[in-house]
Amino acid sequence: MTNYFRQLTLPWLIALSLMLLFTALWYHYESKIMQRAQVQQYTSSLQFSIRPLLTSKNPDLLKAQLNHLRYASVLPVGAIAVYSDSGRLISGTDKAALLPQFQPHHRQHEFHLLHEAGKLIAVQPISSAASSGYEDVIAGQNDNYYIVVQLDAPGNYSVWLVPVLVVAMLGWAALLVMLSGIGRVSQRQQTDISLLVHKLSQLKQGQLNSRLDEDLVSELTPLKLALNELAGQQLNNRSRDDTEKNQLKQQITELTQSLASEKQQTAQLQRLYEQSKQKQQQQILQLRQLTQQQAVMPDKLLQQALHSQVMLAELTLPTEPEPLTSLVLTEYVARQLPHYRNILAAQNLTLQLNEVAANAVYQLALPESLLTTLLTALLRLSSHSEGITELTLNMQLSVTGSVGSLLLSVTGNGDGLLASVRQQLVNPGLQSQHWQDSDSQIVTLIATKLNAVIEVQSLEGLGSTVSVRIPAADCQPVQVKRLNHLLLFDQQLARLTERKAALGSLVTHVAQSTDLAELQLKAKQYHYDAALIFLPAPTELAAWLELIQALKQNSKVLCYADPNCIQMWREALGVAITAEPFCLAELQQVETVDAVKLPRLLVVDDNPTNLAFIQMLLKQQPLELTTANCAQQALQLCAVQQFDVILLDIQLPDLHGTEVARQLRQMQEYQLTPILAFTAHALADEVASFKAAGMNDVIFKPLEVNKLQQILDWCSSAKTDNTGQ
Secondary structure: OHHHHHHOHHHHHHHHHHHHHHHHHHHHHHHHHHHHHHHHHHHHHHHHHHHHHHHOOOHHHHHHHHHHHHHHOOOOEEEEEEEEOOOOEEEEOOOHHHOOOOOOOOOOOOOEEEEEOOEEEEEEEEOHHHOOOHHHOOOOOOOOEEEEEEEEOOOOHHHHHHHHHHHHHHHHHHHHHHHHHHHHHHHHHHHHHHHHHHHHHHHHOOOOOOOOOOOOOHHHHHHHHHHHHHHHHHHHHHHHHHHHHHHHHHHHHHHHHHHHHHHHHHHHHHHHHHHHHHHHHHHHHHHHHHHHHOOOOOHHHHHHHHHHHHHHHHHHOOOOOOOOEEEOHHHHHHHHHHHHHHHHHOOOOEEEEEEOOHHHHEEEEEOHHHHHHHHHHHHHHHOOOOOOOEEEEEEEEEEEOOEEEEEEEEEEOOOOOOHHHHHHHHOOOOOOOOHHHHHHHHHHHHHHHOOOEEEEEEEOOOEEEEEEEEEEOOEEEOOOOOEEEEEEEOOOHHHHHHHHHHHHHOEEEEEEEOOHHHHHHHHHHOOOOEEEEEOOOOOOHHHHHHHHHHHHHHOEEEEEEOOOOHHHHHHHHOOOEEEOOOOHHHHHHOOOOOHHHOOEEEEEOOOHHHHHHHHHHHOOOOOEEEEEOOHHHHHHHHHHOOOOEEEEEOOOOOOOHHHHHHHHHOOHHHOOOOEEEEEOOOOHHHHHHHHHOOOOEEEEOOOOHHHHHHHHHHHHHHHHHHHHO
């Protein structure tokens, strides 16, 4: 790079000299042009200044004016004179005689600038039109005049010397800068060479920081690359050595940790052995207690206690995790219900079952064997309370998205749980040596395996509730068979509400009742898919017998009764009666009735409030409801479909109700259809006009429960008649 700059020095000097010459010539040329322009401008101003004086006929005045103009000029004017075209001096300044003899050879019309004897002579013609009056004084009749101005010529060197010096100074400054750059580059090369020598020395000594990252001059770049390659090889070799050392250290560390882990495992196995030994001693002690109780304990209770001991022993053994089973809870409960009832039969306890709608429509994955063992232990530990007569098993599955939670709870009456059972459930790590605490130990062990949470509520004299909430990660919806209509009877209103909510996933419409008379009325209104009846205490046996026999003709009848009175009901009714509890899976065996048997009711009223109120009242009734807000809409609906009963408002905005009834009676399909007049009030003659128009009955507004029953009776009778046809 330095040699390159040195080679450029001579061409730069030649270029600088040519630049100086060109600058001088250029400024010389420019100065001549400027000088000509200034002189021409000055002579033009003289022409305009003296032109009026040519008409004054006074040569002295003209001379005075020329002298004045000469001294007022900024140009170096030596003399000024006015000549005729024949060369005769008309007037001039003081030194006009020094001017050379002016004798134009031919007529001139433009400005001329001449150089004579180091002087500048400027000639400016003046038009004769401006000086016609002056010719009368001066002899000779000339057409034109000339102004002749003599100027001192300035030295040429003053024009171009300054710019030439400026350019020369700039050129020398650039040359000095270039020489300074050459010096810096040379110094940079020396510095880079010293840096290379230093890095080579470090590399020779084996130092790892010998890599060169600084920017060097281009001539030294190959040396930099070679040096870095050598440094990289050295670093790789050192890194390989360090890696091997680290691997050896890591192996030594792993062997040390493995030895420590084996020691910990040995200690843990020793602790497990001690715990297993304690559990075995505890189980032996509990079995000895059972042996001592054998003489005074019923055989079924003894079998259950022994079974609990076996299950507890199996749970304490180290085994593989239980496999998951896909379960639909309603089907699972139906399979296990006989087993649960047998558990309580030994103590003459009754079992109630509460399920929710999600149990039937979702499938979850749980270890079935652990779930069965857990429910068995919950029932057994809850049955140990004093004064208990009934247990209620609640299974409630709640699902959000695909994540669910299963709540299992057993509620019993009586005096509540034993103190040892409560302590065992609240403190799972507490060791117990009594045989009656085996079931509570089973519950805590299974809850731990299923990541479940245990909650205990027990009050002396008020009963107890033990709940276990199990997380269910994967809950998938399943297809279930749905019944169209179900008749549900239970005298206990709270339990009736719970059962109806649980049936929501399996039945489209549930007609409920808590009174026998209401049940008889609902049974006549519609042919249900099934009738689910929870019989009360045996009373009014004849009415019940008539009702059951009527229901059996068109519906599947499922009767449940308390075990204490089930025999009396069987003898009185002569039908199969099942001891409670009822499970939702039993409805899957019921055959559905064709849905087209529902009576279809058309309500015509122009008041939206009345229509909304009627829809709310008839929402739970076994019928298909259609509404219209004017006569024209009602006639159009009747033309395209067949209704069983028509509730027709009298005061419609477009047509009177009686006229609508007459038009309907003219249709072949509606000659026998019941048409009910719907009005707020009517006199006897008005009622007669309604019936004369073809209406069957009158329903007065506002609609009440007894009037609603009147409409339902018409729907029931009309459907029966149509079915008979």
